Amino acid sequence: MAGLDAVAWRAMNDLFASDIESSADDAPLADRLRPKGFDDVVGQDHLLGDSGPLRRMVEAGRVSSLVFWGPPGTGKTTLSRLLADVGDLEFVQISAIFSGVAELKKIFEAARLRRQNGRRTLLFVDEIHRFNRSQQDSFLPHVEDGTITLVGATTENPSFELNAALLSRMQVLVLKRLDDAALDRLLGRAERLSERELPLDAEARALLRAMADGDGRYLLNMVEAIFDLVGEGEEAIGPDALMRLVQRRAAAYDKDRDEHYNLISALHKSMRGSDADAALYWLARMLAGGEDPLYVARRLIRFASEDIGLADPNALTQALAAREAFEVLGSPEGELAIAQAVVYLATAPKSNALYRAQKSAWKTAGRTGSLMPPKHILNAPTGMMKDLGYGDGYAYDHDTEQGFSGQNYFPDEMQRERFYQPPERGFEREIVKRLKFWEKLRQRG
Structure with missing residues (x-):
């Protein structure tokens, strides 16, 4: 396809655009509202704005291999379908969860035959990070020779989950969770398509958006459930009734993957930054997501030594006590000790x-x-060791006037080094005074 100017861009969107049309009336609401043009995609202006990388790709009429990295329900599949239209590519979709090497071979062979007939293939792989190393390697020759344009979707950090060789041949584009304004636009589209207002008052409507947590698909699924459960003409319901109507969304959290490390990092850095409120928030996110409280407690013990140390020697005691309290009380009572x-x-x-x-x-x-x-600081339990000078000249510190002899305790062949250099904060202010006093005595002696 030739490059697209701004007029062609709008024309193409007019051709495909219909945020309220449906090709299958019985399809789920999220599918019926799937954007038919790029201008219908919400919440990804950083990719589709005037200087966005996807906008530039579409205007050039060339689609390259991509990785869409972002939370669920942000448009990864939709954008892939629209890109296939731009390049007049055959759109093939698979999930790495349900596909293996045998299916990949069939797809590659079909793409090769399709290319011989003059049409290329856009292969969209959902959850691409689920493929193992050898499965990921199988894409390389087909991406390199142009048999397929590969678009992968992942909720995990590609730099950790994808092979370097494959990643080097793909551009990573980060999709953002949908903000409140984008979610509200989706609600408006759902109402126009359904030809009825959502039976929620303003507070409940805001709560529904908050429960979606940036996931457009989840939001539309909940809207469909509300339309099914609340009849036309019934009075709008409030937040409490909404919570009874739909189950509360579980926090997006996987203890074995990227989100786990993101949240513990946020907790650690919030505590390091002395922001107790932010630290409590990230603690709540972790525990609400199902994190093992004892894992958090172990991280607090590490933090007490690594980021506080002797500035407050009681910090380690507090961290250890929190772990012990949780082991005694269990959840949820013991979580208060961790919060403390x-x-x-x-x-x-x-x-x-x-x-x-x-x-x-x-x-x-x-x-x-x-x-x-x-x-002089070695014991001499035998006569031979005494003859060799072991213990000779050792000064017993308790016998000195200041309780400090100032002797050298480093190897004779090594210059004295200073490893511990405390700042004048917290309890370490007192330690600084002691170290300075002992250094003066050492220099005198």
């Missing part, structure tokens, strides 16, 4: 001095691991 620890850690003074000191000491130990301790 989250707030304590978020509001505690922060220091990573101990963490940096540990890393530095480990690195130096790896470099100088064969050096012996100085003889």
Whole structure:
């Protein structure tokens, strides 16, 4: 297809566009409202706006292999269908969950024959991250020689889930969860197609959008259920009745995949940033999504040492106590102890001095691991060891006036190093004073 100018773009959308037409009256509402043109797609202006990458691709009339990465119900399948129209490609759709190597071979062979007859194939693979490494590798020769244009859809981070070789041949486009305005546009389209207003008051309507959590397909499925359950002419229902009418949407959360790591990262960084409210929010997201509270508790223990350390020595005690409290009480009562620890850690003074000191000491130990301790701090349980100078000249710190001898405890062949450099925050202010005092005594002595 030749390149499209702005006029052709609008003409093509006029040709396909119909946000309220249906080719099958008994199809699900989400399918009947599937956009017939790019201008009907909501919530993805960063891709389809004047300078968006998809807009440029459509205007050029060339469709390249893509990965659509985004949450459920944001238009990945719809955009793939529309791209096939742009390139006059045969649209073939499979799901990686239900497809194997044998089916892929059939698809590749059919695409090869189709190409010999002058038509190329756009292969849309839903949940492409579900294919294993060898299955992903099987796409490579067919993408490279132009037999297929591959468009994959995934809710997982492609950089983790797709082979580097395949990923290098595809452009990754990120789809955003639908915002409130986009969801409201979908509600309006559903009402126009159904030729009736949604029987919800303003508060319930807002709640329905919130429950959709950016998923347009879920929203339309709920709208269809509401139309079926609330008859025409009945009084509009409020939030409480809506909650009784439809089941509350489960939070999008997979403990084994990307969202798991995204949310624990958000919790960790919110606590590091001393934002107790944000930390509580991410904690709630994790626990509501089914995360194991003991996993969270273990992360809090790590955080107490890594990001607070000796700025507040009680932080580690609080984290350990939260874990123990949950083991005793279980859920949901024990979750309050975890929330208490989250707030304590978020509001505690922060220091990573101990963490940096540990890393530095480990690195130096790896470099100088064969050096012996100085003889004066070695015990001499035998006469031979005494003759060799073990323990000779050791100063017992408790016998000194300040309880500090200032002797050297590093190997004789090694310069003294300073690993632990605490900031003057929280309890570490007191430690700084002690270290400075001992350094003065050491220099005198």
